[in-house]
Every structure is written in structure tokens, then in C-alpha cells.
Amino acid sequence: MGKSGSKAPSIRDVAHAAGVSTATVSRTLSNPDVVSETTREAVFLAIRETGYTVNLAARNLRKRETGAVAILLPNLANPFFSRILSGIAEVMSEAGLSVLISDTTPMAKDDHRLPEYVNQNNVDGIIVLDGNLRQDALLNRGSPEVRAPMVFACEWISQIDRPIVTVDNQEASVRAVQHLLSLGHRRIGHICGPPDNVLTASRLEGARGAMQSVGLRMKPEWIYPGDFSLQSGSEAAKIWHGSSDRPTAVYCACDEMALGFIGELTRRKVAVPQEVSVVGFDDLDMAAHFVPSLTTICQPRVTIGRTAARLLLERMRMTPQERSARPAPRVVLPVKLAVRESTAPPPG
Amino acid sequence: MGKSGSKAPSIRDVAHAAGVSTATVSRTLSNPDVVSETTREAVFLAIRETGYTVNLAARNLRKRETGAVAILLPNLANPFFSRILSGIAEVMSEAGLSVLISDTTPMAKDDHRLPEYVNQNNVDGIIVLDGNLRQDALLNRGSPEVRAPMVFACEWISQIDRPIVTVDNQEASVRAVQHLLSLGHRRIGHICGPPDNVLTASRLEGARGAMQSVGLRMKPEWIYPGDFSLQSGSEAAKIWHGSSDRPTAVYCACDEMALGFIGELTRRKVAVPQEVSVVGFDDLDMAAHFVPSLTTICQPRVTIGRTAARLLLERMRMTPQERSARPAPRVVLPVKLAVRESTAPPPG
DNA sequence: CTGAAAGCGCTTACAG
DNA sequence: CTGAAAGCGCTTACAG
Secondary structure, eight states, rough: HHHHHHHHOOOOHHHHHHTTTTHHHHHHHHHHGSSOOOHHHHHHHHHHHHHHOOOOOHHHHTTTTTTTTEEEOOTTTHHHHHHHHHHHOOOOOOOOEEEEEEEOSSTTTTTOOOHHHTTTOOOOOEEEETSSHHHHHHHHHHTTTTOOOEEEEEETTTTTTOOOEEEEEHHHHHHHHHHHTTOOOOEEEEEOOOOOHHHHHEEEHHHHHHHHHHTTOOOOGGGEEOOHHHHHHHHHHHHHHHHHOSEEEESSSSSSHHHHHHHHHHHHTTTTTTTOOEEEEEEEEHHHHHSSOOOEEEEOHHHHHHHHHHHHHHHHHOOOOHHHOOOOOOEOOOEEOOOTTTTTOOOO | OOOOOOOOOOOOHHHHHTTHHHHHHEEEEEEEESOOOOOHHHHHHHHHHOOOOOOOOOOOOOOOHOSEEEESSOOOTHHHHHHHHHHHHHHHHHOOEEEEEOOOOOOOTTOOOOOOOHHTTTTEEEEEETTTTTTTHHOOOSOOTTOOOOESSOOOOSOOOOOOOEEOOHHHHHHHHHHHHTTOOOEEEOOOOOOHHHHHHHHHHHHHHHTTTTTTTGGGGGGGGOOOHHHHHHHHHHHHHHSSOOOSSEEEEEEHHHHHHHHHHHHOOOTTTTTEHHHEEOOOHHHSSSSOOOEEEEEEEEEHHHHHHHHHHHHSSOOOHHHHHOOOOOOEOOOOEETTTTOOOOOO
């Protein structure tokens, strides 16, 4: 159980107790096969007796590692990220790495700074979930040799050539719209993501393209602005409701907007899907429990997290040279269309 | 910008460049007032030239600190925690500490282990948001002198005497039920939290007590089991719907269950609040946007996070002796009742 | 298989 | 105000 002393037991205490050198204790821990069985047992006994646990700061200093990875995400309060985080945390924890989470919202576009520990490279790797960070902030982290490897997930910055884990946003949008087309819809609208988001264009283009390929057109007035928030979804509903030339179905760039949209419509006595069909994107937990339950594109969020984590671990094992020699992979994960109650044939 | 070398610049490089000792560089960084202005400027210039940033592992080793705090929470995927996390991250980041997040779900009751970095005290402090962790796992972290301080938030473990940040769950429940009483309800039910959760009893007792104090009784068949999940809310709705002796209002121990309850009822063509009123607890983002919007107890989640973080910082500044001498405070934060569409006078 | 020794990059009494 | 030196607790060639 460890004696009650004024400081934690160190490797020296263990060495004393076991009658060996600190080097041997260290080897027993990191490479047990290289020490004799007798020694090994003596050391393990001494470790138990003293209650020793390795001091990570010392190990990290010596090994020139940090034992930590940073996750940069735009909004900790957004439920979209929680499962991704979960997937990352799971893989990193298995790898013995700790996960530092940093909400990037405070550091808006005008703020160049990243969290201290990222800027100073006090992490061994970085996963970026925010495509709106400043490019220079992300790259000015010392010379290439000391810069921790980085991977993007979900969002990315086109100018920065790093591995990306994502879904085919355009193809997913095509699927969403084809579902509406197959129900008989011909007038299909879209609530967009934020204008400055990398995903916004591909989701809009996918939707537009799907319509064009069957000879239809998405009227500009059916394209509603949005910013991924519940609020912007209800704003879109107000516009929809106030217009005389309405789409019979609306494909939304994310679930939150879809739920905000449906909520506002329901409040205005507009029935979904009887009067208008709605499709979302993401498949938040709430999507299946909302009334009506939401037809949506299901992003494999835990898998995205796990994949990004594994990709990062892989890059961390490479030398800077290997990393820059090897092209940054782009992993595209499959999505599913979850068909639920919010879509039906058009009215009339 | 820093030269392009094979390793990051160290304090020695700066000392060289500035023509001073490493001690002076260190002082300039940690205690600028103590060095002369000329020296200070030379050092700052050298820092800029070399692109130096402090190596935290080295600093931490030397200062016998870790520069990190751990957050133990039961479920990263639960939106309830995201804003709390946000509040914690904000305060800790200002204090220059990094936040290690650990999902405790993988380590269920049968698993004694905490994350490595917690068990080995490779953190300077711990915030526990999970009242179901094993007591011994939380306490067996070496002798009192080396054990990192710990505070509880939202949930806690009664046997462990540590600061707690919480709301008055019983009083909040009284308020929720009084609201229903004031609308004229006399038959009020409750969907409970998980049986093994610290909050479950106080929320149920508050509800019961509020009824008793006006001479009413909560019938046992109106008390539905739950586990804080959407799913358990819809299960309760099925029981409610299948019964002939129904309450006219149901107070739910959390918003997710309330939303699951309403969702299932709506699906069964039972109108909320016309046929049954519903009150939740937490005030998730979704609560205001659901249809009908949810009357609920609003927990100040960001404030809970910030307060827990500040309390922990305070404890971290104390010696172990001071900590054990000073009684662990219990900070009770005020809640508000947000009255929305899901509550109305009883039918008939 | 094992130990002595150097060193990871800092900070901090101590002495001046 | 500043520097030389010790030391935080590890790991790892190196030598045997």
C-alpha cells in the first residue's frame, strides 16, 4: 500500500528495496524480458511494497515525449462532438496517452493563439475538428522536426496537407435528396451550413447535383441560410412559412437545424411530414426520439473518432521525414440513410 | 520564427543567444521584475529569435507539478455534461492548466481501475462528475501527502469527504411539483433516476414531500423506473398509457427522460400538455426547442463547471494539512424553473 | 543480465 | 541583479 511519506516513492526507493540499480528497475518496467526472473520478481515485489508508480513528467522529459494528444474542437457544448470524442478517448486511452481537450470557440478567427500546450508542442499529436482555425496558428509550431503530427476529422483546412477522416458529404447529400425524389418530391430546398464552413458547399452541391441529374432545379429562394444551430433551423422555418413558393421537402445540413425547423413548423401548425418532408444530417441521439423522428444521414461518429485516433498514432510513430514523404491519407467513412417519420410523399 | 534544427530550442539556446545564464532566462520568464530591464529585453529578444517555448515536462518535473487536472465523467456522449466541461475548461485554461478528460463508463463498478494518470497522480487535481465510481479506486492513490485534491460536482460519493458543487435537488423538485400543483394537478407522478444514483432519492423525495405538504399522496404506481435515458422515458410513457389510473402530470428526474416520455406519448396521439403535463430537470438545449417546449428545472451548468474548477484550484493551492484541516465546502447553486409549453392545467 | 553515469530541460536556494 | 551548481525522476547507451 505504500508508506506514508512526504513525497511519492521514486524509482530509487524501489531500487533500494529490491537491492538493484535504478536502471534495472526501469528495465523491469519497460522491458521485463531483459532482466532475470529472480530480479524481476524482486523488483515487482519492491514496487508493490513501496506503492511506486512511474512519474510521467520525468519519463516524458527523458524520452522527449509528452504522453498527451490534443483535440481541438469548435464547441464542446455541441452534442455532435461528444461521440467522436468518446471514440478518440477510447483509442488513446488504450495506447496509454492522455487526451487534452480544448474548445476553440474562445479563440475566434481574430485570435491567432492556440492553447499553450499545442503551440508549445507539449503534446505528441493533435486532432483538429475545427476547419475554421487560422492556418498560421496551426502551422507555426516551430520547425517541421519538432512539430507534432496532426490529423483532421470531420472538418479540415484545404491548404494544410494532413490526413483527413471524413465522410463523402456530397455523396451523402445525393442520397438524402434521392430519397426525397423517390418519394415523389420535385420541389426540394436546403438549409445550409455556415458560409465559412468547409462542409457547406459540398452538402449544398450534392443536393443540387442530385436534382440536376433528374432534370430538376433547386430554386435559389429554397436555399435557406443556416449556421448549424437549432435557432437557425427555426429561422428557416419562418421563411418557409412566410413564402408562397415553398419546397415540399427540405434537406438540412445538420440535425440541429432540422429539429429547429420541425419545431418551429409544428408550433405553427404545419404538419411534418404531411405538409413538408425534412431530412437531417448527423443522426444525433435526439433524431430518433424527436416527434416526428427524423430521417437523416447517419455519420459513424464513434468510428470517425477511433479512426482519427488510430491515424494519428500511426503518424506519431513515423519520423518527420517519413511523414512528409508519405502522402496524407484521406479516409472516407461510409454513411447510412436512416429513414424515419419525417419524410413522406409530397402533399396533394 | 525559430531556426530549423533537429530539436526544439531549449533554455540553454536562449541563454547563449542572450549572453546570460539559464537561471536568468528562467527568472525572466517566471519573475521578470527581479531582472534588470536591459537583461530582460535581451532575453525576450533571444526568446523571439530562437523561437523558444518552455518545455512543460521539464518544468513540471522540477516543480513537482503536472500542470494538468483530470475530469472523470460518466458519459462523454451525454449532452448534459458538455456545458459543465466547457465551464471547467474555461477556468482551467485561464489558470494555465490542461484538462484531461476521462470517460468512466468503460470502468464499470466491477472495474477498480481509474485512468493511469489519475491513479498515478500524474495530475494536480481531480474533478469527479460520477457518483458511481468505486470509493477505494478514488482513495487508493498513495499516501495523503501525495494524493491530488479532488472535488465533486453534480454527483458525489457520500462516504468521501470532499468539496461538492451541486444544486439543491430536493428543493428544485419541490419547486417543480409546486408548479404542477399551482396549475391544479392533484395526481402527479415521477420518472426516477437510476436506483444507484445519489440524485435519485432526493429528487423523488422532493416531489413526494411537496405533495404531502398539501395533503396529497404520490401513488406508488405513478412512480416509474428510469435511468436518465431517452429510452427509459418512452418506457414510462408506455406504462402510463397502458394504465387506467394515471397521473395528470409527470415530473421527470431529467430532461432526456421527459423528452423520451413526450415523444412516445405524441406518437400514441396523447397530447402534451392537454392530456398530461410534463416537467423535466436540467434544461438541455433541446428542451426549449422540443415540441412542446419543455418546462424544466434549469441547472446552471456552465457555472457548476466554473465553480468546481475554481474550488479545485483553491484546494490545489493548499497543503495537504490545510486541506484536511479545513472542512470540505458544499456549494449549492440556485436553479430556476423555466416554465414552457409542456405544462398546463389538468384535463377536465 | 546488470550497474555507473550521463543527461532530458527546467528551477531554485545559495552565494556573491 | 546574476551565475554556478544541484537536483527533479526517469531512461539508455556503454561497458562489463
